[in-house]
Amino acid sequence: MNLREDVAPAAERDLDEAARHASARSARAGALTEDYVEIIADLLESDGEARPTDIARRLGVAHTTAIKTIARLKRDGLAHAKPYRGVFLTEAGQAMARRVRARHQTVVAFLRTIGVRPEVAEIDAEGIEHYVSEETLSAFERFIASAPRDSD
Amino acid sequence: MNLREDVAPAAERDLDEAARHASARSARAGALTEDYVEIIADLLESDGEARPTDIARRLGVAHTTAIKTIARLKRDGLAHAKPYRGVFLTEAGQAMARRVRARHQTVVAFLRTIGVRPEVAEIDAEGIEHYVSEETLSAFERFIASAPRDSD
């Protein structure tokens, strides 16, 4: 019988952990894109247009930073824009926006449900949202549905 | 009376949202540092040493990437190392490791408590952990404590 108490051999454990970190790296890379798409959708809905300056102000970055990122969104088929004309979302961009906005709402609602104050829930959700899998999101939704409502 | 239904003026809402995104950006910048420190602490505990190659394998990156990041940890007073001798944590590094490891455990335990499968909980926690405020972490701990235990 084996003297070592390991359930999985060390090499396999390393591979698993590497895969987890790779997954987190990938999510981190997509986080900014998701925030831009979400903000553009919000602006288009509330103002009818999404100007680079407004996007930059919402994010708290210089307008040049926003312009450069918007160029990447265009390159990746998520947005389009004519010079001096504001930014619009492609079909793919709109699909991402719907998904990202719903997830954002769910994460905020969930944090509030477990007793986090609204302002703090908004802050934490802005980061957490990008790392929540479908399975975890479902667990959040299940929990919200089963919890007693505030309004009662 | 005001025809507009806004509770907060638009400018103020923009400032709030910008602050939330700034907070998330700041957390994102620290995430990699936290993972390195956590992994180094794990290796020191299990193997008695933390070699750059082992750190790189755990993260799933090239060893040169790890070496460059370790240089940053040293620059920032979190680690020290002699050439060809492996990496060690300073007092500050050890303090960060304790905090980060405890938080990681809490996030995983919390996700499992709400019904996320263990493997998925580990994956999601690897990202989520870096964006959880003290207040949210407390809410997680409260919930874990109040939930029925598996082992019963």
Next chain:
DNA sequence: CCCAACATGTAGCTAATGCTACATTTTGGC
């Protein structure tokens, strides 16, 4: 209708985080 304010865009810098290619150092098996 013009011009000043504002929005937009370009150029170029820095830092972080990844990579590959290559060089050097250490170390363990024979």
Next chain:
DNA sequence: GCCAAAATGTAGCATTAGCTACATGTTGGG
């Protein structure tokens, strides 16, 4: 004790994401 494999390190490249400085385009108030 040698030497080949493994570990470590250096150099240099790319991309992302931030910045400032400056240039150009648009537009509305007087």
